[in-house]
Amino acid sequence: MSDVLARLGEHRLVPVVVMDSASDASGVADALVAGGLPVAEVTFRTAAAAESIRVMAARGDMVVGAGTVLTASQVDEAADAGASYVVSPGLSRSVVERCAERGVLALPGAVTASEVMAALDMGVTTVKFFPAATSGGAAAVKALAAPFKDVRFVPTGGIGPKNLHEYLSIPAVHAVGGSWMVPRGLIAAGDFDEVQRLTAEAVALAGKEALV
Template sequence: MTGVQDDEQRHAAVAAVGAARILPVVVLDAARDAAPLADALLRGGLRCAEVTFRTDAAAESIRVMSERPDLLVGAGTVLSPAQVDQAVEAGARFVVTPGFSPAVVRRCQELGVPVFPGVATGTEIQMALDAGLDTVKFFPAEQLGGVGTIKALAAPYRSVRFIPTGGVNTGNLSDYLALPAVLAVGGTWMVAPDLIAAGRWDEVAARTAAAVEAARPTGEA
């Protein structure tokens, strides 16, 4: 039964991120900013967020944001099994890593939490497939060749879905999202650290709304 539940959670996380088409990558220095940030993202039309473990406030921020039932919150920049435990205990519904770590992937699978490991090469994509995973983070996207590289990698790995992150913005996100292999794009521009530090939540909401609009499939009302 656990395997079925794990698959259901993974499919639910993939469906939520895919429906949003944008995964904001959040860095919070203070957990007190978590609640107003969650409000701003929801006002802007996003229902998912990745809170990175780049600061000491990550776990508490995930805990606060996870209290919103309409927001799917995951943990990003997860580098160790211990951080997986912290993230899941705080309420993270999925885990994202910057590179492929067999130990982190294994711990996520032990706990039944969906994981989107970072990949940069075909070798790492093959490792993800060997681990039973078919959704990966492509990072850092622009520096690795962007859309052209994803097209090349997607050709032999036809079952894999990518979440390109790194250098993605409103100017190029439509190019990424036009690729059938791309599930969603990750980005920081709508949750820029300077906006959070200044408490400019209306601007976060406005940028989020603009990003959602830019990511909307062509022809969709």
């Protein structure tokens, strides 16, 4: 699990993908890898999620996880499909414990000091900060990071090219989640060339921020 976390930190970006059809999974995976970002968080917001994870994970060249995981049974579904990490919008003990049982990394949501402390009690030291934009943004992440020196954050929600630097400049930010490089409409239209272009742009932007 530490290896998965390290790989997410290496890329600094986590594409949050909503799949309406598993038939598009190969195209999305090809576009992400070709764009220089072999990472995907496939959300459990659609019925195509598990099969899409299965297709992407089977490639062997991507870090594939499941997002919007709300229950322990969804953890099982994600793990069975090949997900190596599980992301939740909030903090659920049953989800975190099932992730530990299944050997997958848990990234639960936490946006308050109390939630971060609860996550620490569960053995979690990297949390999703969601929804970032409406929970105080980068300033809130900085404020939370101050008393929790050993906690890392993955802000997600309302983040794009214009404000990416605000988050990546924070030492406590492990990676940033976003969907701007994988728009649902482009995926549905099968425009994977555009997805690849947007992904490459995002990777280049994140690289520039790392040099600042």
